[in-house]
Amino acid sequence: MAKITIVTDAWHPQVNGVVRSLDNTIAELRRLGHEIMLVTPDKFRNLPLPSYPEIRIALVGYRTVARAIDGFQPSFVHIATEGPLGFWARRWCLKKKMPFSTSYHTRFPEYVSARLPIPQSLLYRLVRRFHNAGNVCMVATASLERELTEKGFRNLRRWSRGIDQSLFSPKARTEKPFGHARPLFLSVGRVAVEKNLPAFLALDLPGTKMVVGDGPDREKLAAAFPDVVFVGAKFGEELADYYAEADVFVFPSRTDTFGNVILEALASGAPVAAYPVTGPADILEGHGEAGALNEDLRAACLEALTKTSEDARRHGTSFTWEAATAQFLGNVMYANGMAPNTKCR
Structure with missing residues (x-):
């Protein structure tokens, strides 16, 4: 069994796809008998990011990060994020001449330039330099792999995602979900500028539009769209209940690199409506029965309303954490010259 150090600046109490992906992968690795050492912000003095507490x-x-990794003596090092901890771990690996893997979870250049006047081209140079120093950079989808290849990223390999099928599953739907009219169009995620929520909130749709999640833009958007129901962040069984009541799951983001919430919705029996962009396009490719993609998001929502819960569930449950973790483990081994050069979904 291997000793794996995983370094991430994205960690609890954050609620996002990066943290969920790492949580589930770590749990599966430990189930398989591997020893995992985490380097995360909660291990050190830390401060909340302004506007993202x-x-x-x-x-x-x-030196502190180096001592922590040295003390564990890992077989493999995986760096999940381009933050302070990620940069120190990268420096440690380069200094020790130890191969390492990274993963590209977030469109960091787009997210930063949406808030600050910094050119995306400059940010991409920094991010590309960070990842290209490693031996493998993991990406979730084929379209993201193509896009990053065109931007000069090297050593890209696929790492897909899975779903907790015991938690996210269809249930008997009520006539008025949470006291509101059907059809229920649901969106789940962080309420922030990069999620492009106004594209969904402004749609003229029958029934009810509902948002599950919290974030810096919630108060502003709730005031601007009083017809939309904002219920805040939900977790565990309560979150699963919201997915299961949805007639359509709406994913308005154009910048996510995957969209774990799409899998959660599909496994819960909710067909997906989204733009034909990286993430939803990769997940739904060849599976139009599970949802609808359209540059006209309203049209996608109305088309998804005609899809069946059974087809959505069937496709959603084809993604498993067992398969995704096998990819992850193969990638970290390949980074160290210990696995064949095989490609998989």
Whole structure:
């Protein structure tokens, strides 16, 4: 069994796809008998990021991170994020001449340039330099792999995602979900600028539009769209109940690299409506019965309303954490010259 150090600046109390992906992968790796050492912000002094208080920035120097990794003596190192901890771990690997893998979870250049006047081209140069120093950079989808290849990223390999099928599953739907009219068009995720929520909130749709999630834009959007029901962040069984009541799951983001919430919705029996972009396009490719993609999001919502819960569930449950973790493990081994060069979904 291997000793694997996983370094991530994205960690609890954040609620996002990066943290969920790492949580489930770590749990599966441990189930398989591997020893995991985490380097995360909660291990050090940290401060909340302004406007994103759940994002904690570690206040730590290189020597502290290096001592932590040295003490574990890992077989493999995986760096999940391009934050302070990720940069220190990258420096440690380069100094020790130890191969390492990274993963590209977030369109960091787009997210930063949406808030600050920094050119995306400059940010992409920094991010590309970070990942190209490693031996493998994991990406979730084929379209993202093509896009990053065109931008000069190297050593890209696929790492898909899975779903907790015991938690997210169809249930008997009520006549008036949570006291509101059907059809229920549901969106789940962080209420922030990069999620492009107004594209959904402004749609003229029958029934009810509902948002599950929290974030810096919630108060502003709730005031601007009083016809939309905002219920805040939900977790566990309560979150699963919201998915299961949805007639259509709407994913308006154009910048997510995958969209774990899409899998959660599909496994719960909710067909998906989205733009034909990286993430939803990859998930629904060849499976139009599970949802609808259209540059006209309203048209996608109305088409998805004609799809069946059974078809959505069937496709959603084809993604498993067992398969995704096998990919992850193969990638970290390949980064260290210990696995064949095989490609998989």
